[in-house]
Amino acid sequence: MEFGHFLSALTPLNLALALFGVVAGTVVGSIPGLTATMALAVLVPITFSMEPASALILLGAIYTGAIYGGAYAAILLNTPGTPSAIATTFDGYPMAKRGDGDLAVALACFASVVGGLVGALALLFLAPPLSKVALAFGPIEYFWLSIFGLSLIASLSTGNLMKGLAGGAFGMLLSCVGVAEISADIRLTFGSQMLIGGFGVVSALIGLYCIPVLIDLVAVPDRHLKVEDDVRSVRIGEAFRLAMRSKVNLIRSSVIGTLVGILPGAGGSVAGLVAYSEAKRTAKPHQKFGEGEPDGIMAVESANNATVGGGFIPTLVLGIPGTPPDAIVLGALLVQGVRTGPTMFQQSGSIVFTFIYGLLIATVLMLPAGLLIGRYAYKSIVTIPKAVLVPSVAFMTIIGTFAIRNSVSDVLIMLGLGVFGWIIGRFGFAASPIVLGLILGPIAEQGFVQGWTIGAATGNLTGMFFGRPISQAILAFTLVTLILPPLMARRRARKEERHT
Amino acid sequence: MLRRSILKLGAALAVTAGLSGAASAEINGPVNYIIPFGPGGESDISARFQQPYFKDKFGEDLVISYQPGGGGAVGWASLNGLTGDGQTIMGVNLPHIIIKPAQKDVGFTTEDLNLAYMFHFTPDAIVVRADSPYQTLQDLIDDAKANPAQVTMSGSGKASANHLAQIKFDKMAGIQTTYVPFKGTGAAVTALLGNQVKAEWGYTTVGAKQGDQVRLLAVAMDERHPLFPDVPTFKELGFDMVGGAYRGIALPNTASEETTKLWSDMIADINADPAFRQQMLDGGFAMLDVGVAEMDDFMKARAEEYLKDAREAGLIK
Numbered sequence: 001m002e003f004g005h006f007l008s009a010l011t012p013l014n015l016a017l018a019l020f021g022v023v024a025g026t027v028v029g030s031i032p033g034l035t036a037t038m039a040l041a042v043l044v045p046i047t048f049s050m051e052p053a054s055a056l057i058l059l060g061a062i063y064t065g066a067i068y069g070g071a072y073a074a075i076l077l078n079t080p081g082t083p084s085a086i087a088t089t090f091d092g093y094p095m096a097k098r099g100d101g102d103l104a105v106a107l108a109c110f111a112s113v114v115g116g117l118v119g120a121l122a123l124l125f126l127a128p129p130l131s132k133v134a135l136a137f138g139p140i141e142y143f144w145l146s147i148f149g150l151s152l153i154a155s156l157s158t159g160n161l162m163k164g165l166a167g168g169a170f171g172m173l174l175s176c177v178g179v180a181e182i183s184a185d186i187r188l189t190f191g192s193q194m195l196i197g198g199f200g201v202v203s204a205l206i207g208l209y210c211i212p213v214l215i216d217l218v219a220v221p222d223r224h225l226k227v228e229d230d231v232r233s234v235r236i237g238e239a240f241r242l243a244m245r246s247k248v249n250l251i252r253s254s255v256i257g258t259l260v261g262i263l264p265g266a267g268g269s270v271a272g273l274v275a276y277s278e279a280k281r282t283a284k285p286h287q288k289f290g291e292g293e294p295d296g297i298m299a300v301e302s303a304n305n306a307t308v309g310g311g312f313i314p315t316l317v318l319g320i321p322g323t324p325p326d327a328i329v330l331g332a333l334l335v336q337g338v339r340t341g342p343t344m345f346q347q348s349g350s351i352v353f354t355f356i357y358g359l360l361i362a363t364v365l366m367l368p369a370g371l372l373i374g375r376y377a378y379k380s381i382v383t384i385p386k387a388v389l390v391p392s393v394a395f396m397t398i399i400g401t402f403a404i405r406n407s408v409s410d411v412l413i414m415l416g417l418g419v420f421g422w423i424i425g426r427f428g429f430a431a432s433p434i435v436l437g438l439i440l441g442p443i444a445e446q447g448f449v450q451g452w453t454i455g456a457a458t459g460n461l462t463g464m465f466f467g468r469p470i471s472q473a474i475l476a477f478t479l480v481t482l483i484l485p486p487l488m489a490r491r492r493a494r495k496e497e498r499h500t
Numbered sequence: 501m502l503r504r505s506i507l508k509l510g511a512a513l514a515v516t517a518g519l520s521g522a523a524s525a526e527i528n529g530p531v532n533y534i535i536p537f538g539p540g541g542e543s544d545i546s547a548r549f550q551q552p553y554f555k556d557k558f559g560e561d562l563v564i565s566y567q568p569g570g571g572g573a574v575g576w577a578s579l580n581g582l583t584g585d586g587q588t589i590m591g592v593n594l595p596h597i598i599i600k601p602a603q604k605d606v607g608f609t610t611e612d613l614n615l616a617y618m619f620h621f622t623p624d625a626i627v628v629r630a631d632s633p634y635q636t637l638q639d640l641i642d643d644a645k646a647n648p649a650q651v652t653m654s655g656s657g658k659a660s661a662n663h664l665a666q667i668k669f670d671k672m673a674g675i676q677t678t679y680v681p682f683k684g685t686g687a688a689v690t691a692l693l694g695n696q697v698k699a700e701w702g703y704t705t706v707g708a709k710q711g712d713q714v715r716l717l718a719v720a721m722d723e724r725h726p727l728f729p730d731v732p733t734f735k736e737l738g739f740d741m742v743g744g745a746y747r748g749i750a751l752p753n754t755a756s757e758e759t760t761k762l763w764s765d766m767i768a769d770i771n772a773d774p775a776f777r778q779q780m781l782d783g784g785f786a787m788l789d790v791g792v793a794e795m796d797d798f799m800k801a802r803a804e805e806y807l808k809d810a811r812e813a814g815l816i817k
Contacts, residue, residue: 037539037566038565041539041564041565041566042563042565044548044551044564045551045552045555045561045562045563045564048551048552134690134694135690135693135694135695136694137694138691138694138696139680139691139696178569178570179569179570179571179573179606181683182657182658182681182682182683183658183681184571184600184603184657184658184659184660186570186603186604186606191605193577193607196569196570196573196574196577196606196607197569197570197573197574198569198570200569264686264687264690265683265687314690318690318693319709319710320686320689320690320693321540321686324538324539324540326540327538327539327540327541327544327686328539328540328544330540331539331540331544331545331548332548334545334548334549334783335548335549335551335552339709339711340709341709341710341711341713343711405566405567405568405569405574405575406565406567406578407567407569407574407578446682446683449681450680450681450682450691450696453652453678453679453680454652454678454680454696454697457649457650457652457678458650458652459650
């Protein structure tokens with residue numbers, strides 16, 4: 001951890017790689033369907049001829065840039081560019097609609113940098129102890145974590161609980177289609193080859209979020225986003241002041257993101273949701289989450305970028321990749337001859353620490369790069385005439401969906417879900433609960449089956465499900481999330497009654 | 501992915517242009533190497549190891565992409581629809597390509613796949629934590645005999661190599677253990693390290709990756725793995741178990757015999773490289789050389805064994 005590693009991260013080549021990585025990652029991440037995983041997979045061979053540390057810096061920079069880039073489409077098109085940015089749409093798109101899209105993009109950038117720094121610092125200073133978190137989470141903990149995630153539907157859809165829950169249940173049902181992840185059963189395909197691969201999260205994201213936006217764009221004559229005529233393109237200062245005011249939110253969300261990132265199999269989408277609901281739970285009375293509240297964007301964006309550093313903790317310390325992009329980095333390391341695991345910090349310490357400093361530097365570089373690209377992205381989306389915007393976005397949805405695994409089935413599923421999403425949207429059903437159900441369903445199912453198998457084998461089912469301390473804590477959080485919003489609503493209603 | 505389509509287009513043009521003189525098969529330009537799983541698994545890692553050697557020996561890039569879904573079925577079902585000009589290859593895995601079509605219609609049959617080469621296998625192994633009370637395989641057997649079903653063992657997937665090994669070994673040893681399926685080897689190892697299960701049905705590669713955090717009790721090989729000279733084989737301990745998960749590549753069935761043979765030779769060439777072999781052995785793999793010529797016999801023998809095991813286990817009818 002000496003200063004020397006910091007200096008070796010600072011070579012011109014490494015700086016250039018970090019900058020290039022962040023920019024490339026941001027662009028890739030901003031396109032729905034193109035994920036960090038893909039960008040890394042294509043670029044890994046280039047890194048074979050590099051020094052291991054430089055290779056890692058490039059890969060880490062792309063990864064962190066892509067997670068930030070996912071916010072653009074979420075804010076400007078209501079379509080998460082990556083699953084991590086699902087919760088960014090909640091407040092990002094309303095902000096963009098009312099003409100604050102530039103502010104939202106700048107806020108996302110500040111928050112992503114803070115989150116990225118917190119995650120990378122945790123990786124630098126606390127990796128070995130924090131890696132124990134990954135091991136403390138057994139099947140049952142994942143089961144309860146996913147139930148907690150589902151309970152967030154309740155807090156996200158205040159006043160519309162039944163519809164939210166119905167959407168969540170529908171999403172879980174969709175997640176059952178295809179070859180089951182652990183039992184290898186083929187379910188609900190009705191003999192069709194098309195459904196054997198199931199409903200992919202990314203194709204569902206594109207369909208359920210993007211298609212309804214496109215249909216609405218065509219159906220109404222107004223401009224896509226409201227644009228203020230007076231010149232106020234520079235809103236970086238305003239964003240900075242807002243971010244400074246929300247220090248607590250930023251730090252809390254970053255810590256949540258780091259911790260969730262350490263859990264293999266949870267990922268940026270869960271981190272963003274948990275941070276969002278925490279921010280909403282502790283909101284001040286004047287804040288209206290879901291209607292364009294800056295704190296909502298900041299919570300999600302800081303949390304999902306914190307998962308980058310967090311996810312590298314089990315990857316480097318235990319050799320267990322936290323996320324699919326981590327798995328690719330792990331593969332690249334193996335080819336480079338670097339063995340991950342507990343001894344890595346001693347044996348390959350110089351590579352690891354140079355990499356971590358490189359990640360920190362890349363995160364800092366994301367600030368100018370992200371603000372610049374963000375402004376460009378915002379300007380092009382608001383100024384492009386609808387007649388050009390709609391076909392190009394429609395084209396991207398199809399290319400993006402096809403690119404996931406070169407499957408026409410995925411494109412058909414995406415289009416079908418899109419039209420379906422638009423129809424049920426008219427009846428007040430939102431896309432997010434469905435996608436939440438789709439993401440969390442398999443985690444819940446696997447955790448339940450594994451926990452039940454182990455519990456039944458050891459003859460202690462109750463202890464398995466309710467006796468473990470971490471499970472109990474998650475269960476308690478879940479109950480609070482479920483019970484609190486209706487209680488608060490009732491109290492508020494009573495108060496208003498008294499006033500009138 | 502976009503890049504790949506452009507590459508494909510380029511390759512197609514090159515092929516059309518060179519039609520007149522193209523009597524013998526050759527590869528022109530980057531090759532699309534599809535892994536029908538997500539990144540990070542043994543299939544991905546071995547493809548990554550092959551990548552630089554391929555570039556070195558044949559001057560072209562191997563572009564790896566992932567098409568996960570249906571436990572590999574989505575990829576394999578799509579393979580024969582791809583262009584068979586030798587610019588696209590796909591990873592194949594045993595027992596998957598034998599067991600899956602036998603269970604249900606998954607869009608491909610074992611015979612449909614045009615296998616070019618099987619290059620290695622990861623031998624089955626029983627893995628325990630370094631602090632486990634099981635010092636030897638006998639300790640585990642004794643515990644399982646005294647406490648039927650209470651010995652929990654994680655593994656990757658159901659009806660998989662790990663699962664078949666568990667069923668087979670239980671029968672041979674006359675014990676009853678509880679198999680807990682996880683999504684992939686990574687998750688199964690996490691459960692083992694986190695003390696959620698007592699042992700894991702894994703591969704020698706787990707021992708190579710996790711180092712002194714874990715201990716192998718036995719490996720399913722004919723002879724001991726050079727990386728683990730102290731770990732006995734199942735055979736030494738009186739259990740006739742040799743096998744694991746086998747990996748190789750296949751081409752679309754429209755590929756000409758020459759093209760398939762070319763790939764068989766190229767992979768054989770990489771497999772024969774001493775530096776590559778050493779890398780793979782260090783990673784815990786066991787090398788294997790089955791080219792197109794020997795493929796039918798190899799597959800027949802493997803299919804017989806896997807299908808028999810799966811039938812006895814009630815995994816297929």
